[in-house]
Amino acid sequence: MSTSVSELKALLAEPKQVFITTHHKPDADALGSSLAWASYLKKKGHSVTVVTPSDYPAFLNWMQGNDEVVVYEPRHNDRQVRDLVNRAEVIFCLDFNCLGRINELGTYVGQAAGTKVLIDHHQRPENFADISFSNPKAAATAEQIFEIIRDLGDQELVDQGMGEALYAGIMTDTGSFRHPSTSRNVHLIIAELLNAHIDLASVHRRIYDSHSEIRLRFLGYILKDKLMVNREFNTAYIAVTQQELRDYDSKTGDTEGLVNYALSIEGIVFAAIFIDRGSAVKISFRSVGDFSAAEFSRNHFDGGGHHNASGGVSYVSLDATVERFLGLLPQYQAQLASTPAVPVAV
Ligand code: 5GP
Secondary structure, three states: OOHHHHHHHHHOOOOOEEEEEEOOOOOHHHHHHHHHHHHHHHHOOOEEEEEEOOOOOHHHOOOOOHHHOEEOOHHHHHHHHHHHHHHOOEEEEEOOOOHHHHOOHHHHHHHOOOEEEEEEOOOOOOOOOOEEEEOOOOOOHHHHHHHHHHHOOOHHHOOHHHHHHHHHHHHHHOOOOOOOOOOHHHHHHHHHHHHOOOOHHHHHHHHHOOOOHHHHHHHHHHHHHHEEEEHHHOEEEEEEOHHHHHHOOOOOOOOOOHHHHHHOOOOOOEEEEEEEOOOOEEEEEEEOOOOOHHHHHHHHOOOEEOOOEEEEEEOOOHHHHHHHHHHHHHHHHHHHHHOOOOOOOO
């Protein structure tokens, strides 16, 4: 048993007040790992609350435990959430590596007296946790959660609902089992989840085939009119204005995955989407091969993430942000030109 697992085992030996949180705009891995972990801890007799720092896409609301999630809204439930943080004896921080990723909640968590436990797979974690399970090689936080439950000797407690939440996290963070992070270990874990009778087809359908009609028309518009391809730098990008978000009645989650279409063009090794959220321009970067999207967002857009999938933010206008982005590409020309867009067969 690793030092962290034995520390965790000791920490959870008696029933505790537990607070679980995850990153801003939780995705399937963030929410799935949080809810599966919450189900597990409840089975072990702990009092658990999951608090997300913002809302999340409706296509995730089927997960077991979703109805009990507290969505932090500073103007509505600040006091309730502050009390929950302050009362917690243990605070689990899942699928993020710096307190800035949980918005205003970061201040409360940073100051709280409870023991902080980080479970995360992003590069370069900030040093704010008392116990840390940081593994950038893990494909998903859900993979880590499964392993921790197994290492605590409780794999038989993984039920169908927990298994489907974990499967959703692993499936989406591996791009449906195609990113290089899809290890043998990942497939072995999925095999174990199948023992818990998870319904793979149903999870796929609920996540990928539950779009509203207008969301699909939005996708059509983006691909037809907004996708820019720059062959000189093997880069493709999309910039979305606030007006366009309004025109297509965009909801949380509606822009998720759009950047992958840009990366799917033959020969493209770097892709970005810029979304004008009003207070800031939110950016997603994706890359293939050696070109580090994480380094690019860390160096230029106050962000981070994974080697091939990262995000960042910009506080100048949408046009100025795109201009800045394009101005940065020449310094990466050698890397962008030499990265094979398709992995070379050996
Ligand atoms: P996405 O583009 O899907 O929002 O995020 C891709 C990856 O980058 C995710 O692992 C996400 O947690 C991370 N990420 C997204 N935005 C930011 C950011 O502003 N800062 C940091 N540090 N990571 C981010």
